Amino acid sequence: MSKVISAVPFLDLAPQFQALEAEWLTAIRASGAKGSFILGPNVTAFEQEFAAYVGVKHAIGVANGTDSLILSLRALGIKNGDEVITTPFTFFASSEAIDSVGATPVFADIEPGSFCLDPASVRRCITAKTRAILPVHLFGHPAAMDEIMAIAREHKLAVIEDCAQAFGATSGGRVVGSIGDTGSFSFYPTKVLGCYGDGGMITTNRDDLNEHIRRLRNHGAVKPFLHTEIGCNSRLDEIQAAVLRIKLRTVNSDLDGRRRVAAEYDRRLADAGIKTPSRPKNGTHAFNLYTLRLPRRDGVRQALTDNQIGSSQCYPLGLHLQDVYQHLGYQPGSLPVCEQATTETLSLPIYPGMPVEHVARVSAAVNNALAPG
Numbered sequence: 001m002s003k004v005i006s007a008v009p010f011l012d013l014a015p016q017f018q019a020l021e022a023e024w025l026t027a028i029r030a031s032g033a034k035g036s037f038i039l040g041p042n043v044t045a046f047e048q049e050f051a052a053y054v055g056v057k058h059a060i061g062v063a064n065g066t067d068s069l070i071l072s073l074r075a076l077g078i079k080n081g082d083e084v085i086t087t088p089f090t091f092f093a094s095s096e097a098i099d100s101v102g103a104t105p106v107f108a109d110i111e112p113g114s115f116c117l118d119p120a121s122v123r124r125c126i127t128a129k130t131r132a133i134l135p136v137h138l139f140g141h142p143a144a145m146d147e148i149m150a151i152a153r154e155h156k157l158a159v160i161e162d163c164a165q166a167f168g169a170t171s172g173g174r175v176v177g178s179i180g181d182t183g184s185f186s187f188y189p190t191k192v193l194g195c196y197g198d199g200g201m202i203t204t205n206r207d208d209l210n211e212h213i214r215r216l217r218n219h220g221a222v223k224p225f226l227h228t229e230i231g232c233n234s235r236l237d238e239i240q241a242a243v244l245r246i247k248l249r250t251v252n253s254d255l256d257g258r259r260r261v262a263a264e265y266d267r268r269l270a271d272a273g274i275k276t277p278s279r280p281k282n283g284t285h286a287f288n289l290y291t292l293r294l295p296r297r298d299g300v301r302q303a304l305t306d307n308q309i310g311s312s313q314c315y316p317l318g319l320h321l322q323d324v325y326q327h328l329g330y331q332p333g334s335l336p337v338c339e340q341a342t343t344e345t346l347s348l349p350i351y352p353g354m355p356v357e358h359v360a361r362v363s364a365a366v367n368n369a370l371a372p373g
């Protein structure tokens, strides 16, 4: 009789939904009953609670994480002819936002351990046109913020932290999103703090940016029907805010759950001769993703697929080598640390509440695939 093997999904959001379903639906019904759907009392309360968690003066709810980057860049006055230094090893939205305001992304290389921007490479990218640095706290690992902030101060550059993958990570005792001029968050359902659709948040300590972003997200209006500039429609709705308020209350235990899964993988993969995720020297990892660096990556991935185990290849091509950026003139070899990472990285399933038997099965499949002979 053949043994039935249950699949190990890359991500399973259903248990979390089931656990919170009753509370979510009650909150959603209550906002509907009040006739409050967009930018209502849940959004205001969530903005305050979010700002308190991150440790900033202001948090502004927007429609998604991409908009949170675009509106931050716009409020900082970044425009056509400006250059913004960012990482090529990230989701496309990080650089797409720079193009969306008419500026040019300039790609610096990454650090081999953290997969985040390498400050030494950032320095080499600075020109007379550089206006800002956009570090991404990738996979939940904080970027080297002390060094990046020092470069920014020296050259009078703005810093936009892309925290889409790193809600709850810390650097130098500060929660990410509280260090640069702005912090940018996504509530896409796969994120550490995910909502019931799309959503995003911008954090800042600057009153001028807070006011400006609040205008921009609502058609540039200073008050109803009075517009002082061209803005857009990027508002957070009450359903998302109601759900996010509930999730924010237990997000620390979700973060602990992710860290426990990561520690279990570390232990079970310790003898595999591969590089398990590095930990920040002076901070904490949020483990939105658990990403290995390993030889024969494609073979290992195939072995996982054969064992009905989900995995993800984040990211298979550096942004500097994407077709859309051909005009920028990068060539294979331009950013070697990033390019090596694109051939060696593999993300394993991780989410709070992932059964330990699944962690064991994934680890055993990786160990077997790498075993000699």
Ligand SMILES: Cc1ncc(COP(=O)(O)O)c(C=O)c1O
Residues within 6 Å of the ligand: 064, 065, 066, 067, 090, 091, 093, 094, 136, 162, 164, 165, 185, 186, 187, 188, 198, 199, 200
């Ligand atoms: C690093 C990074 N930046 C920005 C975004 C964009 O967020 P959203 O999908 O909410 O627009 C994402 C989403 O995956 C991301 O991973």
